[in-house]
Amino acid sequence: MRPNDMPPEEFRRFSTQVIDWVEDYLDEMSDLPVFPQVKPGDVVDALPDAAPVHGEPMEDILDDFKEIIVPALNHWNHPRFNAYFSVSASKPGILAEILASAINTNGMLWKSCPGHVELEQVVMSWLRQWLGLPEAFFGEILDTASTSTLQAIAAARVSAAPETRLKGAPRDLIVYTSEQAHSSVEKGAMSLGMGLEQVRKIAADAAFRMIPAKLAKAIQHDRAAGLRPCCIVSTVGTTAVTAIDPVAEIQAIAESEGLWHHVDAAYGGAAAILPEMRWMLQGAERADSLVFNPHKWLFTPIDCSAFFCRRPGALREAFSLVPPYLRTEKDSRAVNYMDYGIALGRRFRALKLWFVMRYFGREGVSTIIRRHNLWARQLAGLISEDSRFELSAPVTLSLVCLRYKGTDEDNQRIVDRVNESGTAFLGGSVINGRYILRIAIGNIATTHDDVLRVWDAVRKAV
Amino acid sequence: MRPNDMPPEEFRRFSTQVIDWVEDYLDEMSDLPVFPQVKPGDVVDALPDAAPVHGEPMEDILDDFKEIIVPALNHWNHPRFNAYFSVSASKPGILAEILASAINTNGMLWKSCPGHVELEQVVMSWLRQWLGLPEAFFGEILDTASTSTLQAIAAARVSAAPETRLKGAPRDLIVYTSEQAHSSVEKGAMSLGMGLEQVRKIAADAAFRMIPAKLAKAIQHDRAAGLRPCCIVSTVGTTAVTAIDPVAEIQAIAESEGLWHHVDAAYGGAAAILPEMRWMLQGAERADSLVFNPHKWLFTPIDCSAFFCRRPGALREAFSLVPPYLRTEKDSRAVNYMDYGIALGRRFRALKLWFVMRYFGREGVSTIIRRHNLWARQLAGLISEDSRFELSAPVTLSLVCLRYKGTDEDNQRIVDRVNESGTAFLGGSVINGRYILRIAIGNIATTHDDVLRVWDAVRKAV
Numbered sequence: 001m002r003p004n005d006m007p008p009e010e011f012r013r014f015s016t017q018v019i020d021w022v023e024d025y026l027d028e029m030s031d032l033p034v035f036p037q038v039k040p041g042d043v044v045d046a047l048p049d050a051a052p053v054h055g056e057p058m059e060d061i062l063d064d065f066k067e068i069i070v071p072a073l074n075h076w077n078h079p080r081f082n083a084y085f086s087v088s089a090s091k092p093g094i095l096a097e098i099l100a101s102a103i104n105t106n107g108m109l110w111k112s113c114p115g116h117v118e119l120e121q122v123v124m125s126w127l128r129q130w131l132g133l134p135e136a137f138f139g140e141i142l143d144t145a146s147t148s149t150l151q152a153i154a155a156a157r158v159s160a161a162p163e164t165r166l167k168g169a170p171r172d173l174i175v176y177t178s179e180q181a182h183s184s185v186e187k188g189a190m191s192l193g194m195g196l197e198q199v200r201k202i203a204a205d206a207a208f209r210m211i212p213a214k215l216a217k218a219i220q221h222d223r224a225a226g227l228r229p230c231c232i233v234s235t236v237g238t239t240a241v242t243a244i245d246p247v248a249e250i251q252a253i254a255e256s257e258g259l260w261h262h263v264d265a266a267y268g269g270a271a272a273i274l275p276e277m278r279w280m281l282q283g284a285e286r287a288d289s290l291v292f293n294p295h296k297w298l299f300t301p302i303d304c305s306a307f308f309c310r311r312p313g314a315l316r317e318a319f320s321l322v323p324p325y326l327r328t329e330k331d332s333r334a335v336n337y338m339d340y341g342i343a344l345g346r347r348f349r350a351l352k353l354w355f356v357m358r359y360f361g362r363e364g365v366s367t368i369i370r371r372h373n374l375w376a377r378q379l380a381g382l383i384s385e386d387s388r389f390e391l392s393a394p395v396t397l398s399l400v401c402l403r404y405k406g407t408d409e410d411n412q413r414i415v416d417r418v419n420e421s422g423t424a425f426l427g428g429s430v431i432n433g434r435y436i437l438r439i440a441i442g443n444i445a446t447t448h449d450d451v452l453r454v455w456d457a458v459r460k461a462v
Numbered sequence: 463m464r465p466n467d468m469p470p471e472e473f474r475r476f477s478t479q480v481i482d483w484v485e486d487y488l489d490e491m492s493d494l495p496v497f498p499q500v501k502p503g504d505v506v507d508a509l510p511d512a513a514p515v516h517g518e519p520m521e522d523i524l525d526d527f528k529e530i531i532v533p534a535l536n537h538w539n540h541p542r543f544n545a546y547f548s549v550s551a552s553k554p555g556i557l558a559e560i561l562a563s564a565i566n567t568n569g570m571l572w573k574s575c576p577g578h579v580e581l582e583q584v585v586m587s588w589l590r591q592w593l594g595l596p597e598a599f600f601g602e603i604l605d606t607a608s609t610s611t612l613q614a615i616a617a618a619r620v621s622a623a624p625e626t627r628l629k630g631a632p633r634d635l636i637v638y639t640s641e642q643a644h645s646s647v648e649k650g651a652m653s654l655g656m657g658l659e660q661v662r663k664i665a666a667d668a669a670f671r672m673i674p675a676k677l678a679k680a681i682q683h684d685r686a687a688g689l690r691p692c693c694i695v696s697t698v699g700t701t702a703v704t705a706i707d708p709v710a711e712i713q714a715i716a717e718s719e720g721l722w723h724h725v726d727a728a729y730g731g732a733a734a735i736l737p738e739m740r741w742m743l744q745g746a747e748r749a750d751s752l753v754f755n756p757h758k759w760l761f762t763p764i765d766c767s768a769f770f771c772r773r774p775g776a777l778r779e780a781f782s783l784v785p786p787y788l789r790t791e792k793d794s795r796a797v798n799y800m801d802y803g804i805a806l807g808r809r810f811r812a813l814k815l816w817f818v819m820r821y822f823g824r825e826g827v828s829t830i831i832r833r834h835n836l837w838a839r840q841l842a843g844l845i846s847e848d849s850r851f852e853l854s855a856p857v858t859l860s861l862v863c864l865r866y867k868g869t870d871e872d873n874q875r876i877v878d879r880v881n882e883s884g885t886a887f888l889g890g891s892v893i894n895g896r897y898i899l900r901i902a903i904g905n906i907a908t909t910h911d912d913v914l915r916v917w918d919a920v921r922k923a924v
Binding site: 001002003004005006008011012014015016018019021022023025026027029030036038040041042043044047049050051052053054055056058060061065068069070071072073074075076077079083084087088089090091092093094095097098099101102103104105106110111112113114115116118119121122123125126127129130143144145146147150154157163164165166167168169170171183184186187188190191192193194195196197198295299301302303305318319321322333334342343344345346347351352354355357358359360361362363364368444445447 | 463464465466467468470473474476477478480481483484485487488489491492498500502503504505506509511512513514515516517518520522523527530531532533534535536537538539541545546549550551552553554555556557559560561563564565566567568572573574575576577578580581583584585587588589591592605606607608609612616619625626627628629630631632633645646648649650652653654655656657658659660755757761763764765767780781783784795796804805806807809813816817819820821822823824825826830906907909
């Protein structure tokens with residue numbers, strides 16, 4: 001019996017209700033409208049202005065969750081949530097989150113929780129093998145790719161300019177990325193105190209891939225101007241259209257120029273698990289760091305960003321500051337993760353990744369990912385056959401970018417109509433100055449029929 | 463029926479097993495040794511070198527969890543986990559985490575999930591009221607206090623030096639904090655590209671509180687040297703001994719000098735909910751930002767760091783970079799949290815805080831916190847009566863710092879013995895150059911008897 005907390009029989013009753021709700025929610029989700037019928041402020045207006053003075057019955061809390069919160073959710077775990085990148089909380093991942101929340105460990109130091117820290121080492125080693133990266137890559141799990149990329153640039157910076165630790169960020173260090181790269185590269189650099197003027201956005205080719213020759217030229221130009229090139233961030237699966245930068249060519253430039261190369265495979269990394277897609281990461285095995293988010297396309301609940309770094313000493317140089325109350329005995333097998341990043345507190349994220357990797361196995365996840373890619377190509381075929389539409393970018397993975405041959409406003413209205421219909425939730429983007437539609441396939445429960453229904457909803461919206 | 467995922471009947475079976483395990487774990491935890499009998503590498507050695515090719519039965523995964531992981535856990539949710547700061551995952555918080563993991567939302571934009579974003583606004587408003595902060599404070603939930611403090615310093619920086627966005631971090635901006643402050647202040651500044659030489663550690667008084675006169679003098683000294691004072695970080699409940707900096711006096715200096723004042727109440731904030739402890743945050747209502755971690759002493763599972771900022775425009779200036787594919791319609795009631803920090807992806811952390819605040823109510827949490835403070839004072843009384851020990855710092859909240867009147871090695875050996883006994887898990891620190899023992903009280907299930915057992919274990923270890 002645990003004093004002060006909810007009594008055991010009450011916990012059993014409500015956890016049964018919660019689990020039943022989860023099971024029903026997941027199994028019947030396909031019938032729910034993906035995007036809710038709400039206006040800004042609806043939920044705020046429906047809830048009290050202040051927290052209760054006295055405790056409330058769990059019945060009431062769960063009722064409000066079902067009646068006020070759920071109807072205002074955009075259902076990210078829905079098979080026809082096709083905006084941004086499609087994500088999934090699979091049931092093995094959910095089971096792991098229940099356990100992780102109850103044991104409530106903090107894996108900042110080996111000593112702070114040996115089982116947590118060592119399982120993180122193990123699953124990151126397993127994942128490293130799935131991605132074809134060599135053993136030299138140190139792995140840690142962070143919250144998001146934004147944090148992972150920021151940490152990579154910080155490590156690159158302190159490698160190029162060790163004086164940063166004491167003196168602050170030099171204003172002459174330059175970071176290179178594609179004009180198609182995720183905004184997290186700019187945000188990371190800006191947060192780190194590198195100005196936006198220290199970030200070069202290299203032109204991309206017609207398939208939206210960074211052009212290595214332009215990269216090399218920009219580096220030479222900066223060197224000639226007395227600046228210090230420091231870091232290149234390439235992308236395997238860009239956010240707008242999932243373009244795949246030529247990693248090996250970029251790595252060759254990084255090597256000949258002595259620059260840090262960070263690979264942002266936050267989305268695309270999942271597909272690199274497939275033997276036929278391994279070419280995407282060719283060259284990454286010699287890169288300095290890589291991020292891949294299992295919480296995107298590897299069926300693991302949010303948040304779980306896998307960050308790999310071949311030069312962990314640079315991470316320690318960028319982030320370690322061990323105060324006396326956190327000192328523990330030295331042991332080469334006892335990893336103290338707090339020395340490798342910003343956050344001190346660290347949830348037990350390894351547990352859900354372990355459950356997902358084991359429950360589905362490499363073949364299991366590969367089969368699902370392979371199908372998503374296939375359906376994306378098939379959808380692209382259907383789009384090509386409809387003369388009212390055009391593809392806006394090559395389909396490289398499971399994202400399809402298209403546009404109705406009309407105005408930007410027409411296309412925007414199509415997105416709005418599909419979203420208002422509740423059939424699917426789509427997003428848009430701007431490519432070559434035109435508004436386009438993005439259909440991201442990637443939820444574990446998505447079927448071929450779901451893809452066809454989305455395409456149908458788009459055509460109906462015209 | 464949800465394709466590809468675990469079948470419903472299997473999920474029902476295993477979720478029942480998982481919930482039963484959680485209930486038994488929580489209710490019988492007090493009988494478990496807090497710290498495990500493991501050596502570095504034990505867990506790594508017990509697990510396969512590679513992930514399985516084919517999926518494995520959930521039975522086997524759960525068995526390995528129980529047989530390999532659990533015996534290697536340091537039980538943070540244990541009533542006699544007294545190291546660092548004691549934390550709690552209460553059962554209402556665990557129920558919320560089950561729901562949050564299943565709905566798997568990302569609250570980066572209002573449009574990305576209205577119910578998630580608006581509930582976060584509501585609970586942060588509720589919590590703001592509990593802390594006595596005015597409505598002008600914008601609230602957001604981040605992962606850890608390290609991130610919150612980093613974001614505060616970033617906002618302070620861009621306010622003092624708007625050129626930072628484009629040109630990078632100036633090397634003449636200075637951050638002030640106590641020599642007793644948490645290492646996250648230095649790590650935050652260093653990560654942001656402010657060198658460690660740009661951080662001043664102000665001397666503390668005999669009670670380990672920052673000395674305002676020394677702060678004022680350091681600011682004058684830096685101004686005279688042509689440097690730009692930028693930000694002060696005060697602490698309400700320091701990590702080593704829970705000293706409480708004189709927030710109002712520091713705020714007066716910040717105002718007269720035109721500096722940003724960030725209050726680190728990561729631990730102490732919980733006690734500020736008690737009317738009799740509100741004095742601790744006097745002056746904070748005029749500060750620029752404040753962090754308080756509900757995942758520490760407010761019975762909310764890890765991670766949940768509440769970050770309040772009275773100048774949200776400065777946060778946007780520090781972090782906003784909106785790319786086209788994330789643009790949504792403008793509405794003053796639709797908050798886009800991604801513009802206020804580093805991470806783009808954001809778990810639904812508000813749900814667990816909502817469940818905890820409602821289930822226990824303000825009186826419920828206050829009663830538990832008040833008792834922890836009382837027991838800490840009572841323990842200090844017992845220590846004073848034992849001539850072999852001495853108190854190392856005033857007891858201000860629920861942490862007791864003491865030392866055996868012997869060598870540092872003697873004290874270190876006492877900590878090791880207590881931890882090896884499994885009765886409790888204690889930590890140490892270094893204060894005034896001497897190694898001390900820290901007994902942190904703060905788990906929801908801790909009883910007065912637990913506190914006496916810990917004290918007994920310490921005396922036996924002598």
